[in-house]
Amino acid sequence: MGLNLDLVNHPAGAQFMKLPKLFLIHRESEWQLIERAGRPPDEKPDKKMTDSWEELSLVSASPKLLHKGIEGVVMKQIAAATKKAELSQPIPLPSPEPQRCDADPPQRRKRLDLCVMTFAERLQQYNRTRACLSAEEVSVAQQRALDIATEIQAFLHSKHPDMPLGDMMLAGSLLDDLQVVKADHACLIVPLQLESSLWAPIAGEDTFLGHPQYCMVRRENLEYFPRGRSYWDRHLLGGYLSSRLASEQLGKAVMESMNWPSLTGTLECEVRPVLGSPELKLEIQGLTQSSGESFYITVLPTVRLGEMTLTAQREITGSFDYVWYQSLYTSETTRLAALDKADLGVRRRCLKTLKAVCRNCPALRKLNGSHLCNAVLHMSEKETDWSESAFADRFLQAITELIGYLEIGILPSFFKPNVNLFQGFTEDDIDEMGFMLYCAVTEPEILLI
Structure with missing residues (x-):
């Protein structure tokens, strides 16, 4: 169905014509939503509320939105817009009952603040209150992740001294101050130390998979250095290092072998492996005394060859046992x-x-x-x-x-x-x-x- 020319010529239509065409080709009922959105804010509050419910009925009548399951999202936003319309109503004058001169109910003060705040100010407030984490929250989460990394590394060195691993380190959004809403997850990198003369990365574009971020690690110089010269030769599949086998060995060495109840007593918080996950993941309960929510730590086997950082992320690579994922994070x-x-x-x-x-x-x-x-x-x-x-x-x-x-x-x-x-x-x-x-x-x- 083509666009209604009246809608295109509407004063509010110019800004919408600049948007991508995928979202401009809608039924006329949906354009009525747009037309209402472009009206100047000179209507009475009661009329605004009525319009909101009219818009809701228009959306609910759209078979496409019902099929896509989007109407629930719109209903929530319309309800929120209705609530905002209520906040924009003039606050009635107080009754003649005697009141203290300093009486200013918090709810009324909040409504006044919302009425006068610009979008830029609301965005700043949202950033401060919803996006940014407190320094104390980040510090506690980081320290707990590092404590667990120290325990895991000490266990691996004592039980598997021949396994060539680098020092475990904290990585990801928690380290880079990019975590938002709450500090609830962290990533621990486990570097697998490979001999550069025996292993070479194969870019995803050069493999039969053709995926530019799915890489392979090939065993080199087998004629001069036969299998067994490298610890990681035991994880070969068809001449390539298997991400699945490397993850499974690390999982058995850590997830299935460590004494988690003992570690729980040492760290004064409950630590246990997450079973049935394609990732090597730990769940920590009681990160802080006031929080009852879980904190998750992902243990990520990683290979660094040249400028490439390859990770064993089976939740991404799926059933390809010999494929590594090139991280660009x-x-x-x-x-x-x-x-x-x-x-x-x-x-x-x-x-x-x-x-x-x-x-x-x-x-x-x-x-x-x-x-x-x-x-x-x-x-x-x-x-x-x-x-x-x-x-x-x-x-x-x-x-x-x-x-x-x-x-x-x-x-x-x-x-x-x-x-x-x-x-x-x-x-x-x-x-x-x-x-x-x-x-x-x-x-x-x-x-x-």
């Missing part, structure tokens, strides 16, 4: 920090706020830190103003950029453009995320609820 976060340092920019703050929004919004939860970090890096190639005053503008620009990537179904990796970071998304995933972000173009506050 360090390159991405290092680049982001360097750009911010050069111009005192707010890229990392923008990234953390986007991560918090996506984590708190069910419709956007599949957009992870890698997707958002790469989107911000691509923006940095064409946008130079990352000053403090431009924070809200860059945040809104990121929303529009993500809509564009979702429209074509492709988000190229910043360091490997032939990698599509949206490859694992279904059409339903893309529709749901795109619709949510599309609604946020005219009402960005729905992302900060």
Whole structure:
């Protein structure tokens, strides 16, 4: 169905015509939502509330949205918008009953604050209260992860002294101050020490898999150094180092052999392995006395050969036993920090706020830190103003950029453009995320609820 020319010529239609065409081709009922969103805020509060429920009925009547399961998302946002309409009503004058001159109920004060705050101020407040973690929370989580790493490493050295491993180290968002909402997970890197003369990485593009991030590690010089010269020869499959076998050995040595009850008593928190997970994962209960939530630590076998960092992530590589995953996380976060340092920019703050929004919004939860970090890096190639005053503008620009990537179904990796970071998304995933972000173009506050 073509676009209604009246809607296109509407004063609010110009801004929508700039958006990707995937989200412009909707039924006329959906355009009525857009038309209402473009009205000036001069209607009476009661009329606004009525319109909100009219919009809700329009959305519920759309077979496409019912089929995609998006109507639930819209219902929540309409309800939130209705609540916001209530907050925008003029506060009635107090009754003539005698009151103290300093009586200002907290709820009324909160409503007044919400009425006068701009979107930029709300975004700053959201960043402070929802995206940023306290230094104490981060410190406690980091220290507990390092304590567990020390215990695991000591156990491996005593029980498997012949296993060539480097020092375990903390990595990931908890270390790089990129974790949001709450400190609930960490990553411990376990470096497998391979002889550079006996092992060589094979880039994903050069394998029959053709996936640019699926790499293989080939055993070299077998005619001069036969099998058995390297400890890791026992994990060969068809002449290649098996990520599955390496993970299984580490899992048996750590997950199945350590005395976890003893470790629980030593660290004064409950530590136990997570069974049935493709990852080597630990669950910690009682990280702090006041928190009853779980803290998870992923133990990640890692190989570094030349400039390549390869990880055994079977939840990504699946059934390919000899395949390693090339991680670009360090390159991405290092680049982001360097750009911010050069111009005192707010890229990392923008990234953390986007991560918090996506984590708190069910419709956007599949957009992870890698997707958002790469989107911000691509923006940095064409946008130079990352000053403090431009924070809200860059945040809104990121929303529009993500809509564009979702429209074509492709988000190229910043360091490997032939990698599509949206490859694992279904059409339903893309529709749901795109619709949510599309609604946020005219009402960005729905992302900060």
